[in-house]
Amino acid sequence: MTEHVDGNALAGPLSDLFTFDPTTASARCAGCGDVSVLARAMVYGEPDTFVVRCAHCDDVLMTIVQTRDRFCIELRGMTWLKIPR
Amino acid sequence: MTGTSEAGDGRIGNWKVGVVTSIRRESASGRSITIDVPRWGGNIAGQHTDVRLTAANGYTAVRSYSVASAGAGDRIELAVDRLPTGEVSPYLVDTLREGDELELRGPLGGWFVWTPQQTESVQLIGGGSGIVPLMAMIRSHEASGSTAPFRLLYSVRTPLDAFFRAELESPSANLEVTWIFTRGAPSGWSRPAGRITAADLEAHGFPAALSPTVFVCGPTGFVETVASALVALGHEPNRVKTERFGGA
Numbered sequence: 126m127t128e129h130v131d132g133n134a135l136a137g138p139l140s141d142l143f144t145f146d147p148t149t150a151s152a153r154c155a156g157c158g159d160v161s162v163l164a165r166a167m168v169y170g171e172p173d174t175f176v177v178r179c180a181h182c183d184d185v186l187m188t189i190v191q192t193r194d195r196f197c198i199e200l201r202g203m204t205w206l207k208i209p210r
Numbered sequence: 211m212t213g214t215s216e217a218g219d220g221r222i223g224n225w226k227v228g229v230v231t232s233i234r235r236e237s238a239s240g241r242s243i244t245i246d247v248p249r250w251g252g253n254i255a256g257q258h259t260d261v262r263l264t265a266a267n268g269y270t271a272v273r274s275y276s277v278a279s280a281g282a283g284d285r286i287e288l289a290v291d292r293l294p295t296g297e298v299s300p301y302l303v304d305t306l307r308e309g310d311e312l313e314l315r316g317p318l319g320g321w322f323v324w325t326p327q328q329t330e331s332v333q334l335i336g337g338g339s340g341i342v343p344l345m346a347m348i349r350s351h352e353a354s355g356s357t358a359p360f361r362l363l364y365s366v367r368t369p370l371d372a373f374f375r376a377e378l379e380s381p382s383a384n385l386e387v388t389w390i391f392t393r394g395a396p397s398g399w400s401r402p403a404g405r406i407t408a409a410d411l412e413a414h415g416f417p418a419a420l421s422p423t424v425f426v427c428g429p430t431g432f433v434e435t436v437a438s439a440l441v442a443l444g445h446e447p448n449r450v451k452t453e454r455f456g457g458a
């Protein structure tokens with residue numbers, strides 16, 4: 126993947142971790158304050174690393190790194206994540 | 211919206227082993243693949259699945275593919291276009307055979323979806339293999355007897371590159387299909403071959419004033435061109451949903 130895709134594509138990788146659909150959860154960008162569902166974020170990915178950027182200001186919302194024995198999720202770029210139930 | 215995802219065996223993220231039941235050529239570079247996936251449990255139109263290939267040395271490659279079918283049951287249809295230098299798509303288009311096993315997880319994603327409860331006008335805009343999730347919406351629309359007005363703009367290089375051509379050439383009563391040919395149009399076609407423009411969207415799409423829900427899907431460059439043109443035509447960004455497939 127050399128070009129970015131939508132946050133929709135995170136549904137699979139994150140389904141290993143969460144029991145909810147993360148792509149319909151909304152996040153508030155710590156950079157610009159925009160609130161959007163994760164499905165609308167921009168995802169830049171190498172096979173095992175995803176950098177998720179705010180579609181509004183391009184700041185990094187979240188980084189996911191998968192290795193053989195662990196997931197590392199860095200969430201500094203979002204103030205909160207609201208999950209529908 | 212992705213169905214139940216209880217812990218353990220039923221978790222959506224678990225890999226399931228499907229068996230290819232049939233394969234159909236769709237175009238020179240693409241084909242559709244029907245797969246029986248035990249415990250798939252049905253899907254909403256627009257959802258996707260992740261496919262995992264594992265090499266003999268344990269190396270794995272995972273890619274997302276939209277599901278062209280919708281509804282209950284454990285049988286799904288995918289449609290894949292071959293990228294000549296790709297890692298996964300040439301295998302799916304050229305090598306995979308009926309009876310082969312394929313690892314998948316899903317159904318995935320509850321946002322780029324259409325359900326028959328939606329009654330508003332729906333504008334679908336697909337480029338190349340981006341037709342796949344839109345096809346699921348068209349099939350779900352027809353199967354449910356929905357009277358929501360549907361329009362599709364489908365951009366392909368030439369008529370021979372179209373997926374689901376026969377099905378789209380005889381659309382149901384509540385669906386209007388407009389073809390955009392980017393490299394070669396049939397003789398006598400009034401629109402010269404060329405990439406989709408704001409003028410195409412204006413001439414053949416539902417007007418922004420109608421507040422349609424718009425689904426745009428295809429290569430990333432296509433999706434971005436179309437999405438910006440839609441917003442420039444007055445469509446509310448919130449009503450425009452996109453699914454970028456990657457690539458230029």
Ligand SMILES: Cc1cc2nc3c(=O)[nH]c(=O)nc-3n(C[C@H](O)[C@H](O)[C@H](O)COP(=O)(O)OP(=O)(O)OC[C@H]3O[C@@H](n4cnc5c(N)ncnc54)[C@H](O)[C@@H]3O)c2cc1C
Pocket residue numbers: 126127128130131133134258273274275276277289290291292293295296297298299300339342343429430453454455456457458
């Ligand atoms: C949510 C989602 C749904 C998808 N659904 C479908 C589908 O229904 N049918 C389908 O055929 N594909 C679909 N794709 C694209 C698919 O996931 C793969 O990216 C594609 O099959 C290429 O994989 P590959 O391993 O063959 O190529 P790779 O090895 O990943 O890439 C090979 C080369 O092709 C380029 N490239 C990658 N993707 C594209 C692209 N889409 N267009 C042009 N160039 C590209 C890369 O930059 C690279 O240079 C979907 C993608 C997403 C995110």
Ligand SMILES: [Zn+2]
Pocket residue numbers: 154155156157158159179180181182183184
């Ligand atoms: Zn932001």
